[in-house]
Amino acid sequence: MNRPPKPVPVPDPTSEEFWVAASEHRLVVQRCRACGWLAYPPSTVCRRCLHDPPDFEWVPISGSGNLKTWTVVRDSFLPAFADETPYVVAEVEMIEQAGLRIIARLVDVDVDDLRLGIPVEVAFDDRAPGASVPQFVRAAP
Ligand SMILES: [Zn+2]
Numbered sequence: 392m393n394r395p396p397k398p399v400p401v402p403d404p405t406s407e408e409f410w411v412a413a414s415e416h417r418l419v420v421q422r423c424r425a426c427g428w429l430a431y432p433p434s435t436v437c438r439r440c441l442h443d444p445p446d447f448e449w450v451p452i453s454g455s456g457n458l459k460t461w462t463v464v465r466d467s468f469l470p471a472f473a474d475e476t477p478y479v480v481a482e483v484e485m486i487e488q489a490g491l492r493i494i495a496r497l498v499d500v501d502v503d504d505l506r507l508g509i510p511v512e513v514a515f516d517d518r519a520p521g522a523s524v525p526q527f528v529r530a531a532p
Contacts, residue, residue, distance in 0.1 A: 423446065456484050459492060464479070480494065481495065
């Protein structure tokens with residue numbers, strides 16, 4: 392059976408820089424020039440200082456973080472992922488800032504080995520030319 396393709400990002404003006412960087416295997420987030428807050432997901436307003444007008448720049452981050460919570464998908468809604476179940480969708484807190492959390496798949500980890508706080512690092516799922524999606528893998532010891 393042919394598996395349908397996995398969905399690819401559809402950038403909008405707010406998220407375009409994030410997806411361009413991801414396609415180059417770089418993880419970037421917005422930083423508020425007014426207060427220094429790192430923002431993810433891409434936003435049109437700084438949720439910390441509400442600076443008006445918003446003044447963001449894109450900055451690279453390490454891609455390292457710790458597992459804060461997760462869910463195990465055992466019955467995928469999307470046929471493209473059906474043969475990969477069970478898989479893990481994780482919320483990872485990045486080391487750069489408390490509360491800077493990114494939700495993405497966590498791959499190459501046995502479901503029974505999941506523990507709060509395990510160190511993870513970003514990797515990228517290349518889904519199509521110019522369309523890569525961040526995901527996480529367990530960090531090398
Ligand atoms: Zn701010």
